[in-house]
Amino acid sequence: MPVVSGLRDGPLGAVVDRVRGALWPIPFIGIVIAVGLGVLLPTVDGWLAWGDHPLTFAFGGGPAAARDLLNAIAGSLISVTGLVFSLTVLALQLSSSQYSPRLLQTFVTDRVVQLTLAQLVLTFVYALTVLRTVRTADATVGESAFVPRLSISVAYLLTLGSVVALVLFIGHLASVLRVETMLRDVHDESTTTIATELGSSSDHDQGGAGGSGPARGREVLLTARSSGFLVGIDARAAAAAAAEARVVVELGVRMGDSVVEGTPVARARLEPGADLDVDALADRLDESLQLHFERSASRDVAYGLRKVVDIALRALSPGINDPTTAVHALSHASAILGKLAVHPADGRAHRDEDGNVRVVVPPWTLPALLQLTMEEPLHFAEGQPAVLRRLAGLLQEFAWQARGRDVDDQVLGYADAVAASARSSTQVPESETRAWRERVAQALAGEWPAAGR
Known part of the structure; x- marks a missing residue:
């Protein structure tokens, strides 16, 4: 039965893995949310027409007080954000020099770090966005003063949340810099990868079980077109290219191994009677191999x-x-x-649409x-x-x-x-x-x- 590659095997899966391993996505989402709220809530304030009797929970000051409060929030939050970035960089330096440079990947994907930065930049951008809507009577022509009371009240609540986030971040930082915490995080990360890659064979075959490839014929070496660490493979594209060329491609590198441009990266085993364009197959294989300048924990057990x-x-x-x-x-x-010892060490075989083994990744x-x-x-x-x-x-x-x-x-x-x-x-x-x-x-x-x- 044909095996269809999952999301993790395609180029979109590679993009998802890169995004998950970066520090900026969640703070960037926070900025987008802040701009949206900063535009939407003042509009809601205009519809509500508070007048001189705002609700008890809403901001009750005038335009000058509103500007002062939003200026104070924006000014203090950008300073606190700079402090958090400084502490993050310090933590990265300490973990790199004291333990291992490869732990930086684990730290920057820490959700507490990402959410803290998102909370701070969200509050800062929101305060600036709302500030632009506050109007004083003497600064307008033909319009009355406007104070977005609900929006300013939300800015105050976001500021309180930022203070709480800062306190929690400092406590979390003291914990995450302990080597026991880092070891636990790496252990959990590795356990997740092993369970994902070796715990199920729903998307791939282990060792080519359940079918076989074409009869063994002439073998040709395929050289790499670029350099880097193998962090993934677009199995569907690689299997399609191998099927079109009537070969079985046996990679010579494992997940996490280094690939050097110009050196053999795979061996193509031809079906009897197949006429192979070696350069064309090598180019298509290179397109399907996902190489990066550093190893990734997402697929590398x-x-x-x-x-x-x-x-x-x-x-x-x-x-x-x-x-x-x-x-x-x-x-x-x-x-x-021990977890790796209880899983089979056979190679992972990817099949084409007809169910034939076309690409084998060594284990x-x-x-x-x-x-x-x-x-x-x-x-x-x-x-x-x-x-x-x-x-x-x-x-x-x-x-x-x-x-x-x-x-x-x-x-x-x-x-x-x-x-x-x-x-x-x-x-x-x-x-x-x-x-x-x-x-x-x-x-x-x-x-x-x-x-x-």
């Missing part, structure tokens, strides 16, 4: 793991030397790796994910007993969840390396390091030792 490992590495650097943070980061890495395999998690932390954990113990625990946890997935030798090899590093660089007893490997082997065999053993 390994990116969250990369961020958490980066935090652990930064904590183990001589300039910071914070093994406790490294231990916490490795705990999150173990949890993310992040368990050996590659385990290497990403262990390789660098193991190198920098030398001389850190607590970190080495956590690495041994991570291997035991992973071994339990990855049983029967053909990674036993790799897991035991890392267990031996962790034990050897502990023996050579710390005073951890040899009996304890032997126990680390034994527990990993037991986990691979489906056994879990009782506490204290």
